[in-house]
Amino acid sequence: MKSGNKRIIFLRSPRGLPVPEDFGIDETAIPQPNAGQFLSRTVYLSLDPYYRNVMKNSQIYADRLSPGDAMVGETVAEIVSSKHLDFKAGDVVAVRNGWQQYGLSDGQGVRKIDPSVAPIATALGVLGMPGLTGYTGTVHLAQPLPGQTFVVSACTGPVGSTAGQVARHMGARVVGIAGSKEKCTFAVSELGFDACVDYRAGDLRGALKAACPNGIDAYFDNVGGSTLEAVTLNLAMGARIVLCGMIEAYSMDAPPPGPWLGPIVGARATMKGLVVYDHMNRMQEMTRVIGQWIKEDRFRWREDVTDGLEHAPEAFCRLMQGQNFGKALVKVGLAPSH
Numbered sequence: 300m301k302s303g304n305k306r307i308i309f310l311r312s313p314r315g316l317p318v319p320e321d322f323g324i325d326e327t328a329i330p331q332p333n334a335g336q337f338l339s340r341t342v343y344l345s346l347d348p349y350y351r352n353v354m355k356n357s358q359i360y361a362d363r364l365s366p367g368d369a370m371v372g373e374t375v376a377e378i379v380s381s382k383h384l385d386f387k388a389g390d391v392v393a394v395r396n397g398w399q400q401y402g403l404s405d406g407q408g409v410r411k412i413d414p415s416v417a418p419i420a421t422a423l424g425v426l427g428m429p430g431l432t433g434y435t436g437t438v439h440l441a442q443p444l445p446g447q448t449f450v451v452s453a454c455t456g457p458v459g460s461t462a463g464q465v466a467r468h469m470g471a472r473v474v475g476i477a478g479s480k481e482k483c484t485f486a487v488s489e490l491g492f493d494a495c496v497d498y499r500a501g502d503l504r505g506a507l508k509a510a511c512p513n514g515i516d517a518y519f520d521n522v523g524g525s526t527l528e529a530v531t532l533n534l535a536m537g538a539r540i541v542l543c544g545m546i547e548a549y550s551m552d553a554p555p556p557g558p559w560l561g562p563i564v565g566a567r568a569t570m571k572g573l574v575v576y577d578h579m580n581r582m583q584e585m586t587r588v589i590g591q592w593i594k595e596d597r598f599r600w601r602e603d604v605t606d607g608l609e610h611a612p613e614a615f616c617r618l619m620q621g622q623n624f625g626k627a628l629v630k631v632g633l634a635p636s637h
Contacts, residue, residue, distance in 0.1 A: 302329070303326040303327065303328065303329065304326060304327050304328065304329045304330070304399055304400050304401045305324065305325075305326050305399065305400050305608055305609070306324065306325055306326065306327060306369045306397075306398060306399040306400070307322055307323070307324055307369065307370050307398035307399070307608060307609075307611050307612060308322065308323045308324065308325055308366075308367055308368060308369055308370065308398075309321075309322065309323075309354065309364040309365070309366060309367070309368050309369075309370050310322055310323045310366055310367075311366065312354050312355045312356075313351070313354060313355075316616070316619055316620060317351060317354070317612075317615060317616050317619055318616060319612040319613050319616060321354070321612070322370070322611075322612040323367075324609060329401050330401065330402075330403050331380070332380055332381065332382045332383070332403055333382065334382050335382065335383055335405055335406075336381075336382055336383060336403050336404065336405050336406075337378050337380065337381035337382065337383045337386045337403070337404055337406070338378070338379055338380040338381070338401060338402070338403055339376035339377060339378045339379060339392060339394055339396065339401070339402060339404065340376055340377055340379050340400060340401050340632050341374045341375075341376045341396045341399065341400055341401065341402065341608075341631040341632055342374070342375050342376055342377060342391075342419065342630070342631060342632050342633070342634055342635070343374060343375040343419070343420045343423055343628050343629065343630055343631065344372055344373075344374050344396075344398060344608070344611060344628065344629040344631050345372055345373040345374065345423035345424075345427070345428075345626075345627075345628060346372070346611070346614055346615050346618050346623075346627035346628065346629060347372070347373070347428075347429070347627075348544060348618065348619060349544075350370070350371070350372065350615065351619060353371060369397045369398055369399050370397055370398035370611075371395065371397045371398075372395065372396075372397050372398055373393065373394075373395055373423055373427065373428065374393070374394055374395065374396040374397070374402070374423070374631070375391065375392070375393055375394075375412065375419050375420060375422050375423055376391070376392055376394050376396055376402065377389065377390070377391055377392075377632075377635045378390045378391075378392060379401075383405070383406050385406055386406060386409070386411075389635070390411055391411070391412040391414060391419055391635055392404075392409050392410060392411055392412060393409065393410040393412055393422045393423065393427060394408075394409045394410075395408065398608065398611055399608075400608060400631060400632065410422065410582070414635070416586075416590045416593070416594075417590060417593050419634065419635075420602060420604075420626075420628055421593075421600065423626065423628060424457040424600060424602065424626035424628075425457050425460070425461050425589060425598070425600045425626070426585075426586055426589060426590065426593075427457075428575055429456070429457035429458045429461065429626065430457060430458075430461045430585060430589060431575055431578060431579075431581065431582055431585045432458045432461075432462075432543060432573065432575040433457070433458040433459065433460070433461030433462035433463075433465060433519070434461055434462075434465055434581070434584075434585040434588070434589065435573075435575070435578040435581050435585065436458075436462060436519055436541045436543055436573045437449075437461075437462045437465040437466050437469070437519060437541075438465060438469070439578070439581070440539070440541045440571050440573060441462075441466070441517040441518075441519055441539050441541045442517070442539065443466045443469055443470075443471035443516060443517045444469075444470070444471070444516075445469070445470030445471065446470065446471070446472065447471050447472065447516035447517060447535075448471065448472045448474060448511045448513060448514065448515055448516050448517075448535070449463070449466040449471040449472065449473050449474070449515075449516065449517045449518075449519070450473075450474045450475075450476065450507070450511065450515045450517070450518045450519070450530060451463045451466070451473070451474075451475055451476070451518070451519040451521070452475075452476040452498075452518075452519070452520055452521045452522045452526050452527075452530075453476070453477070453521035453522055453544070454475030454476055454477050454482075454486050454490070454492065454495065455475070455477050455482045455485055455486055455490070455601060455624060455625060456521070456623075456625065456626065457600065457625070457626040458521055458543065458544070459475065459519070459521055460486075460490055460599070460600055460601070460625075461589070461600075462519045463475055463486070463490060463492055463519075464490055464491065464592075464598055464599070465589075466517070466519075467490075467491055467492070468592070468597075471516075471517070472493045473491075473492045473493055474492065474493060474494045474495065474496065474507075474510050474511055474515075475487075475490070475492045475494070475495040475496070476495070476496050476498055476503075476507075476522075476526060477495055477496075477497060477498070478497065478498060478499050478621050479497060479499065479624075480497055480500075481624070482495070482497075482624060483495035483496070483497050485601065485624075489599045489601075490599050491599075494510045496510055498526055498529075503525070503526065503529040504529040504532050504533065507529055507530065507533045508533055511533055513535060514533060514534055514535025514536070514538070514566075515530060515533050515534050515535055515538055516535045516537070516538055516539070517538065517539045517540075517541070518530045518534075518538065518539070518540045518541070519541045519543060520540060520541060520542050520543055520544070520545075521543050521544040522544060522545065523542075523544070523545030524545070527540075527542075527558055528558035528559070531558055531559075531560070531562045531563060531566075531568075532562055534562060534563070534566035534568050535566065536566055536567060537566070537567055537568070537569075538566050538568040538569070539568065539569045539570075539571070540563075540568060540569070540570040540571070541570075541571055541573050542570060542571065542572050542573060543573045600625070600626065601624060601625030601626070602625045602626045602628055603623040603624050603625045603626065603627050603628065604628045604629070604630055605627075605628070605629045605630070606629075606630050607629070607630070607631075608629060608631045610629065611629045614627060614629055615627075
């Protein structure tokens with residue numbers, strides 16, 4: 300075990316898009332577990348857009364940060380020392396260690412990971428919170444029917460790729476929205492989507508009209524802003540919209556002007572807000588279903604892995620600029636040998 304615990308710390312709330320200077324780095328002593336706790340070493344750190352809201356202490360999240368605190372975040376880790384009856388050294392777990400090499404936990408909210416189901420990093424992506432978000436938002440909120448058109452933005456990320464593939468397995472026609480020709484090609488050739496629209500190519504409204512000639516029956520929104528507005532102008536009668544993420548607004552100091560909602564009324568559409576914490580009871584359901592698809596080679600995903608904890612700030616800034624391709628992860632330590 301190393302002699303120190305390297306951490307990435309929060310220094311200041313970003314103004315606009317985050318920059319590496321909003322973070323710092325330090326090293327502390329490796330903590331030791333007390334009764335009812337375990338110590339784990341981080342293998343993978345998840346990078347997620349909602350951290351930007353945590354950095355401005357949004358009331359939506361329970362996490363609070365003060366300058367000098369270690370950044371919060373989900374991790375996959377290997378337990379190295381345990382004084383907890385339910386966890387032992389060698390166990391691989393999904394645990395909120397944050398942006399640091401080692402962390403203590405009392406076991407609350409911790410999931411054990413079975414490395415035989417899928418690569419352990421998937422516990423932070425398609426078999427973790429992002430996957431649960433995409434799965435439950437599609438199955439239980441959007442509810443696409445066979446033959447209906449299902450559209451999802453940020454479609455190559457872990458939430459969007461899960462939502463789209465779930466909708467495809469439910470029999471829907473799936474159209475993705477992504478930010479490059481390469482991502483759109485991946486969505487069609489690897490994820491099995493019927494079509495994909497590059498929002499950076501211009502005239503998103505027209506491109507969606509061409510890709511969805513009968514209108515959009517269900518839309519899974521991960522970005523908000525102008526993309527949401529373009530979708531609302533292409534809705535089918537009785538459409539459903541699931542509002543999940545609004546990454547376009549996360550780095551704005553004031554809320555952006557919202558889309559005109561007249562088309563929502565005209566289409567008799569339904570909009571529902573999705574917060575994954577309301578659906579944690581469906582984690583086992585999601586893991587069972589998608590885990591089986593993975594075993595059957597009927598489910599694809601992509602990861603964007605940065606090597607080294609010290610590079611986490613730069614990787615997070617790239618994520619917030621839409622420069623990642625797939626689930627953004629930082630490899631912090633060596634993978635377990637088993």
